[in-house]
Amino acid sequence: MSRVLTIGVDDDLAAAFRANGGAVLALGPAAATDGTALGLLGDADAPALLALGAEVPLPAALALAGQAEVVSSGTSVVLVAFADPDLWKEAMRAGVRDVLSPHADATEIQAVLARATGLAEARRSAPAPVGTPPAPSRRVVVVASPKGGVGKTTVATNLAVGLAAAEPGSTVLVDLDVQFGDVAGALALVPQYTLPDAVLGAASNDPLVLKTYLGRHRSGSYVVAGSDSPVAGDGVSPADVGRLLDMLGREFRYVVVDTAPGLTDHTLTALERATDLVLIGSMDVPGVRGLRKELDVLGQLGLVPARRHLVLNGTDSSGGLEMEDVERTVGGPLDLVLPRHKAVPLSTNTGVPLLEAGGKDPVTRGLRTLVDRIAPPAAPVRGRRARRRAGAR
Ligand SMILES: Nc1ncnc2c1ncn2[C@@H]1O[C@H](COP(=O)(O)OP(=O)(O)O)[C@@H](O)[C@H]1O
Ligand SMILES: [Mg+2]
Incomplete structure (x- = not known):
C-alpha cells in the first residue's frame, strides 16, 4: 500500500x-x-x-x-x-x-x-546522492573583479541560470558579496533565508538542513542570497564560507560564487576551492591595470585555479583603448569580450537574467559561450539542447 x-x-x-x-x-x-x-x-x-x-x-x-x-x-x-x-x-x-x-x-x-x-x-x-564524495567533474566557479560595477553579478547569475538549464539540479549560486550582495535582486527573488542562515545553526554541518535553506530560482538553480544587511554579513567568517562551499561542493556539480570587489578574505577562501576563476575587468585604463594587478597577486598567492576565464565587459570604441593594448597590459589573450548593451541594465532592473530572456544581443551570446566553456564536454548535446529550450522562453 x-x-x-x-x-x-x-x-x-x-x-x-x-x-x-x-x-x-x-x-x-x-x-x-x-x-x-x-x-x-x-x-x-x-x-x-x-x-x-x-x-x-x-x-x-x-x-x-x-x-x-x-x-x-x-x-x-x-x-x-x-x-x-x-x-x-x-x-x-x-x-x-x-x-x-x-x-x-x-x-x-x-x-x-x-x-x-x-x-x-x-x-x-538507487544509491543515495546525499553525502557522496565530490564528483570529479564538479566545478567551483568564482566570479571576481578588482572593482565594483563591472558585471560580476550579471555574469554570475547568468552562469548559474545557464548551467542549471543545462543540467537540472546541478547548480547553486552563492552571493559572497557579504555586505552589498545583489544576486537576489538580479534574479527577482525574495529570499526566505540568506547567507547567515546558511552558515550558522543547524545548516552549518548538515547538508540536508542546508538544502532546505537554499532559495530556488525558476531556472532550477539553487541560491544562497546575500545577507540582508551589512551588519548581518559581518557575522559571516571566512571559515563559515569555507565550510559552506565544501558542503555545497559535495552536493552540487556547479557552485557559482559571486563576490565583492577586490580580494576580500571571503573571496580568497572561495578561491582556495575554485576550479575556475572568471575575472572581469572594465574597458578603461584603471580597469585593465586592476585586472593585471589582481592576476599578479593571485599568482603570488598560488590562487589562480587551473581554469581561468578573462572577461572584459562593457567595451565600446569611445574610450580610445585598443584591444591589443589591453591584451598586452593584461599579459595574455582575453577569453571573452562583452560589449556595452542596453539589454543588460534592462535585465538587471527587471530581474530576468539574459540567458532566461533568450535575446540575440551580443552580451547574451557571449554569456552563453562562457557557460559552454565551463560546462564539461561530457554532456554537450543535452546541455545545448536544454539551454536552447531555456533561451526560447
Ligand atoms: N555589458 C554591459 N552593458 C551595459 N550595462 C552593463 C553591462 N554589464 C553590466 N552592466 C550594468 O552595470 C551595472 C553593474 O553590473 P553588476 O553585474 O551588478 O556589477 P558588479 O556585480 O560587478 O558590481 C548593472 O546595472 C548592469 O546592468
Ligand atoms: Mg555585484
Whole structure:
C-alpha cells in the first residue's frame, strides 16, 4: 500500500486516494508551512506521494515541492489545481511531478498514484546522492573583479541560470558579496533565508538542513542570497564560507560564487576551492591595470585555479583603448569580450537574467559561450539542447 500525505486537500479527494489503494494521512493547510510536512518527508518511511490542495497558497505549495525534492527524493509531489500552461511550467520547475485536476476521475487518480509508487520504489533502490564524495567533474566557479560595477553579478547569475538549464539540479549560486550582495535582486527573488542562515545553526554541518535553506530560482538553480544587511554579513567568517562551499561542493556539480570587489578574505577562501576563476575587468585604463594587478597577486598567492576565464565587459570604441593594448597590459589573450548593451541594465532592473530572456544581443551570446566553456564536454548535446529550450522562453 502506498503512503500518501495530503495537505489542504478536500475530503472527497483524500477519500478517492484511499479508495485507490493509498494509506492516506490528511492534514490541514498549516502543515505545509509549520514544519510538519518537512518532518514527515524527512522520516525513513516518507510518503510516496504528497498531494497539495487548493487550501495551500500556491507560493507555499511550490516552496514545499522544492524542499520535498531535497529532503525526500522518493516522494512525488502532486499539485491539485486547474492547470494552465503557465502554472504547469512553474510547478514543474519547482519540483512538482504532476498536476491533478480537482475534478480528476478515478482513472487519473489511480495513474498518479501508480506513477508515484513506481518512482518511490525506483528511488529507494538507487544509491543515495546525499553525502557522496565530490564528483570529479564538479566545478567551483568564482566570479571576481578588482572593482565594483563591472558585471560580476550579471555574469554570475547568468552562469548559474545557464548551467542549471543545462543540467537540472546541478547548480547553486552563492552571493559572497557579504555586505552589498545583489544576486537576489538580479534574479527577482525574495529570499526566505540568506547567507547567515546558511552558515550558522543547524545548516552549518548538515547538508540536508542546508538544502532546505537554499532559495530556488525558476531556472532550477539553487541560491544562497546575500545577507540582508551589512551588519548581518559581518557575522559571516571566512571559515563559515569555507565550510559552506565544501558542503555545497559535495552536493552540487556547479557552485557559482559571486563576490565583492577586490580580494576580500571571503573571496580568497572561495578561491582556495575554485576550479575556475572568471575575472572581469572594465574597458578603461584603471580597469585593465586592476585586472593585471589582481592576476599578479593571485599568482603570488598560488590562487589562480587551473581554469581561468578573462572577461572584459562593457567595451565600446569611445574610450580610445585598443584591444591589443589591453591584451598586452593584461599579459595574455582575453577569453571573452562583452560589449556595452542596453539589454543588460534592462535585465538587471527587471530581474530576468539574459540567458532566461533568450535575446540575440551580443552580451547574451557571449554569456552563453562562457557557460559552454565551463560546462564539461561530457554532456554537450543535452546541455545545448536544454539551454536552447531555456533561451526560447
Ligand atoms: N555589458 C554591459 N552593458 C551595459 N550595462 C552593463 C553591462 N554589464 C553590466 N552592466 C550594468 O552595470 C551595472 C553593474 O553590473 P553588476 O553585474 O551588478 O556589477 P558588479 O556585480 O560587478 O558590481 C548593472 O546595472 C548592469 O546592468
Ligand atoms: Mg555585484
